[in-house]
Amino acid sequence: MKTFLINKLYMILGVALLMMSCEKDEMRAILNPEARPEVALSSPAIVLYRDEANNEVLTISWQKPDYGFQAGAAYSILFDRKGGDFSKAVAIATGTQLKKSFTAAELNPILLQLGLVAGSAADLDIKVQAKLGEATVLVSPLATLQATPYLDKLDLSTPWGIVGSAAVNGWDGPDMPFYQTDKENIVVAYVTLATGDIKFRKDNKWDLNYGDDGANGTLEVGGANIAVKAGTYKITLDLNALTYTITKYAWGLVGSATPNGWDGPDVPLTYDPSSDQWRAVVTLKEGELKIRQNGDWAVNYGGANGTLELGGGNIAVTPGTYLVSVNFAKGTYTVEKIDVWGVAGSAAPNGWDGPDAKFRPDFANDGVWILDRVTLKAGEIKFRQNDKWDVNYGDDGADGILEAAGANIVVVAGTYGITLDFSNPGAPTYKITKK
Known part of the structure; x- marks a missing residue:
């Protein structure tokens, strides 16, 4: 009896397998390889x-x-x-x-x-x-x-730059850049200078350079150094008339939504020559903000629905990290949520828990993030997004190539600039340069 039941079970299984095989054959038979999308x-x-x-x-x-x-x-x-x-x-x-x-x-x-x-x-x-x-x-x-296609980034570059003891990179350069304006041979730079001297030169070389022998705003070839005090300025170079102006000039965000409230200091906006806009990545609270010049109310903008209005109403925002972009030429602004990269670790300023030292986007190069200056202790670091570990990168091979959730990166104490490059998603890289 047992043998009979076992044989019957095998027969049932065999029939089931045969049916399954037939179904697969039938599926293959009715699949039309010519049934292509048009x-x-x-x-x-x-x-x-x-x-x-x-x-x-x-x-x-x-x-x-x-x-x-x-x-x-x-x-x-x-x-x-x-x-x-x-x-x-x-x-x-x-x-x-x-x-x-x-x-x-x-x-x-x-x-x-x-x-x-x-x-x-x-x-x-x-x-x-x-x-x-x-x-x-x-x-x-x-x-x-x-x-x-259209050029999605402007090229306002010029061969002219600012060099000197007051400039970021001193007398050796690379120079702080001037950008094109809508007037031929009139170029402009937006710079933060230390107290010291500057000159203007072409192509990061001394072959053609200008100074000011009379300290009267007139340029002379190979002229005297130009003395400046620490501050943030707009420098306009008129290569037609061989004159220049240096004017106090800065844009910033102020308001109850900003880290320092209505009294400031303002969150600085940085000039982006790839789009001719002023931009900042900032973490905002629930509240309101405005855009103002030189940290006072003489010139300020508000607005609604992305349109700037001189002296206009406050701009309401919800909590989050945003990219704020202001286009004065078009009279528009945007406040867009953005994911931000930062440095965490035992070597980082605020340890493994953060808040992290934040990178800024390199607007001229998609996928590139820059941390201009950070002081690290001897220890380890990693790069993570939005002060969280959900998305983080380390370096398994200590070879400058980033891996998701990779090994901690060992650093020695010092002041550094760091660049993250995600332009090639398959092999993102980083570079740490001592300042």
Whole structure:
């Protein structure tokens, strides 16, 4: 009897396995490998403009193929230069969605990443990839798009700079930079100087330099050093008239939401030449803020809905860490939440618990963060986001390459500048330079 039951059980199992095998064979039989997505573009050619960054410029869509059975595909859009092999394609996942609309601000960095030149039209190949499980990937025929990106960062650089005992890097440089203005051969610098002397020179060299023999605002080639007192200034160099002006000049944030309240000192805004804006990364409380010049109320701005108004109303904010950007040329401002990197550790100013010494974004280089100056003790450090350990990096190989949750980094006591570079997400790096 026992033998009979065992044999019957084997028969049942055999039939079940056979049925499962048949189902798999049937699944393979009805899966149509030609059931590829067909790509449709809302326009065959687009020109992107920086002033229209938030406008939708392109929609890529496709119909769900008839796979012959109920399939939950995961879709991705792949972009490559015309004629490319897609080995260096930019991939945008859409999940189960059958279309994706792009604003100019979303599409422009994709074009630049592929090597397109701002202001010049170039052709792209686009395809949609449908993934059904790990082994099955179906790819659409190519669609072609002609696209013209815009320069998403300004280049206001000039060959002119400020050098001297009052400058950050002394007489040896590198010099503090001047930037272009809307007037030819009139350049401007926004600098914080120590008490001492300065001169103006070209290309970080002494071949062409200007001083002021009469201390009267007139420039002479190879002239006398210009004496300055400690402070934050706007220096304007007129290379047409060979004159210069040095004016006290700073912008800052003040208010109940700022760390020092309405009495200040103000949170300083820093000039960003890549966007011609004044910017700061700041942790704010529940409250209000305004933007003012030189730490007093003679010139101040408020506003609402991103529009600046001279002497306008207070700007209400909620608690958080923000990137505040002020564009005086356009009369606008933004207050955007941002994740901020910091240094924690036994060597850091506030130990492992923080608050961390904070980095600032390098606005001219996406993914790069800079800590200009920090004094460390002998010990260990790591880099983490938002004063928390949820996202942190160390260095397992002590080779300058960062690993997520990697080993502590050993440092000796000293004052340093630190740069984090996440521009290559696959191999982020860091550099620690003694000051």
